[in-house]
Amino acid sequence: MIEVNGVSKIFEDSAQETKALDEVSFSCCAGEIFGLLGPNGAGKTTCLRILSTVLCPTAGEAKVANYNVVDNPQEVRRRIGFISGNTGIYDRLTPHETVLYFGKLYGLSKSFLKKRCDEIYEMFQMTDFIHTLNGKLSTGMKQKVSIARTIVHDPPVLIFDEPTANLDILVAKNVLNFILDCREKGKCIILSTHIMSEAQKLCDRLGIIHKGKLLVQGKTEDLCAQYDCGDIEDIFFSLIDSGF
Numbered sequence: 001m002i003e004v005n006g007v008s009k010i011f012e013d014s015a016q017e018t019k020a021l022d023e024v025s026f027s028c029c030a031g032e033i034f035g036l037l038g039p040n041g042a043g044k045t046t047c048l049r050i051l052s053t054v055l056c057p058t059a060g061e062a063k064v065a066n067y068n069v070v071d072n073p074q075e076v077r078r079r080i081g082f083i084s085g086n087t088g089i090y091d092r093l094t095p096h097e098t099v100l101y102f103g104k105l106y107g108l109s110k111s112f113l114k115k116r117c118d119e120i121y122e123m124f125q126m127t128d129f130i131h132t133l134n135g136k137l138s139t140g141m142k143q144k145v146s147i148a149r150t151i152v153h154d155p156p157v158l159i160f161d162e163p164t165a166n167l168d169i170l171v172a173k174n175v176l177n178f179i180l181d182c183r184e185k186g187k188c189i190i191l192s193t194h195i196m197s198e199a200q201k202l203c204d205r206l207g208i209i210h211k212g213k214l215l216v217q218g219k220t221e222d223l224c225a226q227y228d229c230g231d232i233e234d235i236f237f238s239l240i241d242s243g244f
């Protein structure tokens with residue numbers, strides 16, 4: 001459902017040129033969680049922005065649900081939910097108004113929207129605050145609203161950019177359980193994080209990205225065996241120490 005082939009991205013301005021992605025290739029299928037792991041500035045967000053059609057690659061090709069992200073951005077957007085740790089929400093709307101607004105933008109019918117709202121509010125334990133202004137909510141509550149509005153159309157592909165950033169362990173667990181539940185339902189999930197233990201627990205396969213290059217990818221246990229390391233963190237340091 002997600003195919004990334006030789007994707008590079010160069011940001012250019014008058015002062016400098018930054019190669020944020022350097023010929024990155026990977027894939028992720030339905031019912032799978034693929035983790036993109038790397039330190040600050042590795043290129044994770046750039047890669048996810050390309051998949052969500054916000055940025056165009058400088059070279060290479062990316063497809064979501066068989067649609068090329070450059071040629072068919074509208075079809076891609078219909079099929080994805082892009083969830084980031086710092087997506088803004090309108091302070092003067094309530095969570096319910098926010099979710100309804102985005103549901104209408106996706107062209108959902110009234111009956112589907114009502115059913116979907118009930119399902120989402122129960123899943124994220126939101127019922128107590130769906131009529132409180134967003135501006136008065138805590139960070140964790142806002143993150144729930146942010147997720148709710150991006151999954152209201154029940155997309156088959158979910159793209160999570162550091163979904164648990166700034167959340168306490170209770171809300172983070174709620175979000176992580178939601179991700180696992182999505183896998184159960186056959187969604188194709190790509191997740192970026194720099195929390196290696198989180199990735200190891202959640203992901204079926206993962207890739208380590210550093211300075212725009214995807215250094216390795218595979219199942220955690222296979223990578224651990226290949227690099228003779230106990231966990232992903234050790235593999236990461238072993239790669240860095242060997243000069244990547």
Ligand SMILES: Nc1ncnc2c1ncn2[C@@H]1O[C@H](COP(=O)(O)OP(=O)(O)OP(=O)(O)O)[C@@H](O)[C@H]1O
Pocket residue numbers: 011012018019020038039040041042043044045046047194
């Ligand atoms: N719009 C932009 N213009 C210029 N450079 C950019 C832009 N966006 C990202 N970059 C640069 O591209 C590189 C990769 O950034 P990116 O945000 O993809 O990293 P990241 O792995 O998501 O990092 P973090 O974990 O800190 O969010 C960095 O050097 C960053 O400064």
